[in-house]
Amino acid sequence: MSAQLIFLAFFGAAAVWFGVVVFRTHSMVRSAIALLFSQTAVGVMFLLMQAEFLGVLQIMMMATEMSVMAIFMVMFMMDPGGMGAMEMTHQKRLSLWAGGIGLVAALAVIWLADWGPAAMVIPAAAEQTADLGRELLGRSMFIFQSAGLTILTAMVAATMVAIAPETEHAP
Amino acid sequence: MIPELIIALSAGAAMFGVGLYGALSQTNLVMIIMGVELILAAALVNIVAFWRYLHPDEPAAQMFVLIVMAVMAVEMAVGFGIAIARFRSRGSVEMEEARELKG
Amino acid sequence: MTMLALTLLAPLLAAGAILALRRALGLLVLTGAGLGLIGAAGLFLGAAGGDPVTATLPFLPSFPVLLLASPLTATLSLMVATVAAMVLVYGIGYMAKDPERPRFFATMLFFIAAMQLLVLAGDWITLLAAWEMIGFSSYLLIGFWHSRAGVAEAATRAFLYTRSADLGLYIGAFVLIGAAGTSEISATLNTTGTPALIAGLLLLIAAMGKSAQVPLQDWLMRAMAGPTPVSALLHSATLVAAGAILLIRSAPMLPGGALLAIGLVGGATAVIAGLIALAERDLKRLLAASTASQYGLMLVAVGAGAPVAALLHLIAHAAIKSSLFLGAGIFQHDRDSTDLAALAGAGRARPGIFAGFAIAALALAGIPPLAGFYSKDAIIAAALQSPAAPWLLPLTLAGSLLTGAYMGRAMRALWSGPAPQSARSRIPLMAAGMMVLVLLAAGMGPGFATLEHLLDGALPEAAPIVPILGLVAGVSGLALGWLIAPARLLGPLMGPAQNGFRIAGGMDGLVARPARAIASACAAFEARLLAAQIGMIRGIGLGIARLVERSDAALYAFSLWIGRQNLHLGNRARWTDTNRIDAAIFGLVARVIAAGGRARRLQSGFIHRELALTFAGIALVTGVLLAAPYFL
Numbered sequence: 001m002s003a004q005l006i007f008l009a010f011f012g013a014a015a016v017w018f019g020v021v022v023f024r025t026h027s028m029v030r031s032a033i034a035l036l037f038s039q040t041a042v043g044v045m046f047l048l049m050q051a052e053f054l055g056v057l058q059i060m061m062m063a064t065e066m067s068v069m070a071i072f073m074v075m076f077m078m079d080p081g082g083m084g085a086m087e088m089t090h091q092k093r094l095s096l097w098a099g100g101i102g103l104v105a106a107l108a109v110i111w112l113a114d115w116g117p118a119a120m121v122i123p124a125a126a127e128q129t130a131d132l133g134r135e136l137l138g139r140s141m142f143i144f145q146s147a148g149l150t151i152l153t154a155m156v157a158a159t160m161v162a163i164a165p166e167t168e169h170a171p
Numbered sequence: 172m173i174p175e176l177i178i179a180l181s182a183g184a185a186m187f188g189v190g191l192y193g194a195l196s197q198t199n200l201v202m203i204i205m206g207v208e209l210i211l212a213a214a215l216v217n218i219v220a221f222w223r224y225l226h227p228d229e230p231a232a233q234m235f236v237l238i239v240m241a242v243m244a245v246e247m248a249v250g251f252g253i254a255i256a257r258f259r260s261r262g263s264v265e266m267e268e269a270r271e272l273k274g
Numbered sequence: 275m276t277m278l279a280l281t282l283l284a285p286l287l288a289a290g291a292i293l294a295l296r297r298a299l300g301l302l303v304l305t306g307a308g309l310g311l312i313g314a315a316g317l318f319l320g321a322a323g324g325d326p327v328t329a330t331l332p333f334l335p336s337f338p339v340l341l342l343a344s345p346l347t348a349t350l351s352l353m354v355a356t357v358a359a360m361v362l363v364y365g366i367g368y369m370a371k372d373p374e375r376p377r378f379f380a381t382m383l384f385f386i387a388a389m390q391l392l393v394l395a396g397d398w399i400t401l402l403a404a405w406e407m408i409g410f411s412s413y414l415l416i417g418f419w420h421s422r423a424g425v426a427e428a429a430t431r432a433f434l435y436t437r438s439a440d441l442g443l444y445i446g447a448f449v450l451i452g453a454a455g456t457s458e459i460s461a462t463l464n465t466t467g468t469p470a471l472i473a474g475l476l477l478l479i480a481a482m483g484k485s486a487q488v489p490l491q492d493w494l495m496r497a498m499a500g501p502t503p504v505s506a507l508l509h510s511a512t513l514v515a516a517g518a519i520l521l522i523r524s525a526p527m528l529p530g531g532a533l534l535a536i537g538l539v540g541g542a543t544a545v546i547a548g549l550i551a552l553a554e555r556d557l558k559r560l561l562a563a564s565t566a567s568q569y570g571l572m573l574v575a576v577g578a579g580a581p582v583a584a585l586l587h588l589i590a591h592a593a594i595k596s597s598l599f600l601g602a603g604i605f606q607h608d609r610d611s612t613d614l615a616a617l618a619g620a621g622r623a624r625p626g627i628f629a630g631f632a633i634a635a636l637a638l639a640g641i642p643p644l645a646g647f648y649s650k651d652a653i654i655a656a657a658l659q660s661p662a663a664p665w666l667l668p669l670t671l672a673g674s675l676l677t678g679a680y681m682g683r684a685m686r687a688l689w690s691g692p693a694p695q696s697a698r699s700r701i702p703l704m705a706a707g708m709m710v711l712v713l714l715a716a717g718m719g720p721g722f723a724t725l726e727h728l729l730d731g732a733l734p735e736a737a738p739i740v741p742i743l744g745l746v747a748g749v750s751g752l753a754l755g756w757l758i759a760p761a762r763l764l765g766p767l768m769g770p771a772q773n774g775f776r777i778a779g780g781m782d783g784l785v786a787r788p789a790r791a792i793a794s795a796c797a798a799f800e801a802r803l804l805a806a807q808i809g810m811i812r813g814i815g816l817g818i819a820r821l822v823e824r825s826d827a828a829l830y831a832f833s834l835w836i837g838r839q840n841l842h843l844g845n846r847a848r849w850t851d852t853n854r855i856d857a858a859i860f861g862l863v864a865r866v867i868a869a870g871g872r873a874r875r876l877q878s879g880f881i882h883r884e885l886a887l888t889f890a891g892i893a894l895v896t897g898v899l900l901a902a903p904y905f906l
Contacts, residue, residue: 005175012182015216019189019209023197035205038186042212045179049223054236058215061240065208065247072251073201076264090267091882095195098889103188105893110180118173119227128233135230136237143234147241154245158252164259195886203881266881273879 015041028073036066052125179220186213200264204250280313289383296376307359314355321348337457340396350393357511358386364707365503385411397457398447416500428499435493439483446476463527474532485517486566487543498558502603510595518572525581537577541669543570548676558612575653578660583652590645593715600708601631619691630712637715639678640748645718655740678751
């Protein structure tokens, strides 16, 4: 039992628990915060698995995203504070079943597959980053560029959608 | 049987399940987006676990993670843009009322 | 050969032409008769020259048709042709006003052809056939005016009587054929013994029938119901001659017993028929009885063993009797009757015809130098010399006496009486025909000597007494007939004589009535058979009809049943179609619509539902992809 294992287990459980909290709480803000914590736990797992760059990236990005989400939550929710304790779910059973099936199928694969020998040699963090950089600007340049293009398009589209047209009567 | 790998993958699987449940059961668009975030996070966990314990020499795995993260961000942006537009036209983003695509 | 053909075929073809064309009768008749006469003359000359003409025609396997023109047959043929020609000439005039002339002349010519065939026959089969043919023609000709009362019956009776006697010829001929093994006449004439006697007697019976000998003489009187030319040709010279011809030709074969019988029959006929003739009141019937009597004399000659004498008398008689008949016909033409009382004085009205009549009558009585004298003397001589002289001679003399008697009576009846001063019709043809025959009757006498030589026949030596006897008998007979009335002459015999010496009901009771009774019985039987047959046929027919009807009803019911089954089937099909097929189709439609409706629910429009479906789809695809390597 290595330390990595224990911490992985702990932060994994935390991520999962916080994920559950997201959907169990009535307060919107708390859902957003819980999700933040869940993503952060995932980032810590990354760090644990010696993917430092990714871990840091995860934590940073998710923090920002979840904050934005909290704002939007407050904007669009009927009861952001969750004071009304209204049931905001539908097709609950179906969803439970879907989640359950997904979980079970994945677990089955995980526990029954033969993953092969563990890798022992992990490149250093700096080396990882350098390799990543080379990868990014070398082999995966096309992917990166298309991703960039996609992001640009998405930003434009989102902006367009978000801007209220002048002619339509405002709500 | 790499115990760490198993643990990490199991956590990811659990997150996937929860996220799926949330995406399907929530009425609010934002909540659904949160569910999707969880699913994507689970995927990220899986990718990193595989990289760390099976193919640490492969920087492409990390590249994959970057792309997923970018996708997460984009998806959230577009999603919220739609939510704003919807909110403006309807006054709410409850999915129960969105029946325009009914066939 | 050509002469034979001419003799036989000329009259026959002329008859056919007359029936077919029915015009130019005179020309056709004279052509036929003339050519026949030329043919007969040719035959006679040929035979007289020494070589008899023969012809053989194929017929039955071992019995070919033989035609023989020996001196005997050629002479007879010539006689037949001559008399026939003259009678036909006469007949053209006699039948001038009759509407049925084509039938008359055609039948006459047919008869002539048949008679020639009989005369020239070389074998028994041909002779039999010709015998029948002349009998048939006689029937047709006697009954020529069948629309008149009594004529048809007379013809039938005559036919029946002669037919009953023809049986003799049939059996006799077959006896001879059987005895000799061949049908050739000249070969069969060598038969001797019992077959010859039997055959001879049978032939005598046939001759009695055809030549009107006692007791079969009555039919000849009845035959006078026909036209006078028929009487002149058939019933004086040719048909009745057939009997005598038969006996003359078969004379070499006839044994003594047969000859005796022949002589006795002939003699009896000569007397009895003569008595009947004397008692007759009708001229033609008188002449008919005379014919029978003369043929009786011919039979006496044959019976006396001198067939040549019979032949001579036959030839002479042919010319004489035919001219007598033609004369009677002329008188009949004048007075429309042949009754002696009606004809009184008819001779005075036509002196020329009466002269011819008288010449012929004197010839018949046997007055020299007419032909009858020679022939009658030959017969008397033969009778004198025959073994049965005690019988035959008195009969012959009595016959000659009676001949003179009735001829005298006839002449007296014709001459005495008022002569009408009315104009007479012109009768050129009739007179011509008659006169030729009268001349022959008158002048044939001297020719008989050459004929004797020709026929190689020995006439008996005529003792000087013979002509004296004949002359006495003839002259006394004439005187008796002229001067004394028949009633006084005959005395007690008048009654029976007028009756025709009928015995035991005559031929009527013995032959005609039984024949008729048998015929009607057969007819009744046949009618019953027919009715039974028809009844049977009707029964069968009805049975078949009923069967057909039943089967038809069954078929109809069957077809109805089939129809019902079809209908049933149709209904089933319709039900199946409506309830199963249509139901299935509509059901399918409904289900598809339902499925569509259900599928529509997928398009709920709800985002969460879409998401759920998306997840399900992803799970499915993932499963397939993961499992694929294990199965492919």
